[in-house]
Amino acid sequence: MPEILLDINNIVFDYNKGGRALDGVDFAVASGEFVALAGRNGSGKTTLTRLAMALLKPTSGSITLQGKNTSAMTPADMAHSIGYVFQNPDRQIFRDTVAKEVAYGPEQLKFTPEAVNEAVSKALSMTGLTEAADSFPRTLSRGQKQKVAIASAIAMQPKMLILDEPTSGQDPWEAQNLMELLVGLNKQGITIILVTHDMELIAEYTTRAVVLDKGCKVFDGTPAALFDGSQDIARWGLIPPAAVALSQQLNGINSTDAAELTGLVSRAINQRRENHA
Ligand SMILES: Nc1ncnc2c1ncn2[C@@H]1O[C@H](COP(=O)(O)OP(=O)(O)OP(=O)(O)O)[C@@H](O)[C@H]1O
Numbered sequence: 001m002p003e004i005l006l007d008i009n010n011i012v013f014d015y016n017k018g019g020r021a022l023d024g025v026d027f028a029v030a031s032g033e034f035v036a037l038a039g040r041n042g043s044g045k046t047t048l049t050r051l052a053m054a055l056l057k058p059t060s061g062s063i064t065l066q067g068k069n070t071s072a073m074t075p076a077d078m079a080h081s082i083g084y085v086f087q088n089p090d091r092q093i094f095r096d097t098v099a100k101e102v103a104y105g106p107e108q109l110k111f112t113p114e115a116v117n118e119a120v121s122k123a124l125s126m127t128g129l130t131e132a133a134d135s136f137p138r139t140l141s142r143g144q145k146q147k148v149a150i151a152s153a154i155a156m157q158p159k160m161l162i163l164d165e166p167t168s169g170q171d172p173w174e175a176q177n178l179m180e181l182l183v184g185l186n187k188q189g190i191t192i193i194l195v196t197h198d199m200e201l202i203a204e205y206t207t208r209a210v211v212l213d214k215g216c217k218v219f220d221g222t223p224a225a226l227f228d229g230s231q232d233i234a235r236w237g238l239i240p241p242a243a244v245a246l247s248q249q250l251n252g253i254n255s256t257d258a259a260e261l262t263g264l265v266s267r268a269i270n271q272r273r274e275n276h277a
Contacts, residue, residue: 023214103120208220
């Protein structure tokens with residue numbers, strides 16, 4: 001059995017002025033998983049990840065990381081278990097070269113200078129940034145900056161990474177490149193929780209989807225089960241991936257006439273555009 005890394009037990013969280021944001025959420029993430037955390041705006045995703053990082057304290061319930069209650073963990077313990085990558089990489093990049101930026105975490109954790117260098121070169125190599133080691137981070141593209149943020153997190157050698165909408169603001173090529181990087185990190189043993197609104201990413205890259213709605217967990221299963229038509233995902237504010245929408249429209253149609261297929265594809269795409277508008 002893979003080790004349970006993150007265990008969220010019956011978490012309730014109330015903001016002082018905002019009311020109840022999470023209402024009895026349970027879920028556990030095992031080593032090696034690639035989990036999507038999805039849900040409409042305001043469903044509680046960010047609150048849940050901030051609780052997992054011990055940046056907030058639960059109103060009730062408990063969270064354990066590798067069997068240890070997060071309320072009893074030091075920042076250094078946390079950093080070895082879990083790393084966080086913000087949606088906007090500019091929020092976490094402040095040093096003047098990529099290598100120095102990536103070194104910051106290991107330095108804070110009091111790695112020896114040799115161990116810092118080793119951790120930095122490994123993190124740069126794992127994220128494809130070795131050539132960019134001396135670059136000024138602020139001049140990099142959004143996708144490259146996001147990789148710097150990922151390298152900074154993995155330099156502290158966490159077992160798990162939480163990424164909040166890491167592909168936002170990127171063109172499709174950069175987004176694909178970043179997702180392939182995450183798949184590669186996951187194959188190398190880093191457990192991943194990806195906060196996302198993007199159903200295409202969930203369908204293509206993740207192995208499990210957890211959906212929140214109004215502060216409650218409403219689905220926990222494979223992406224295939226989420227999109228197989230058995231769930232009314234629209235009630236949670238989710239839109240199926242284009243391929244699923246297309247296959248649902250094709251269902252029951254015998255003709256494979258090219259013109260008809262073209263029409264179906266463009267209707268599915270237009271429908272998605274309208275839904276996103
Ligand atoms: N600092 C805050 N003070 C008060 N209420 C808050 C605060 N942050 C979030 N909330 C409320 O808590 C609920 C959950 O918000 P949260 O940001 O966790 O959702 P989310 O799923 O991450 O949304 P989004 O996709 O828009 O980032 C919402 O009702 C939100 O208005």
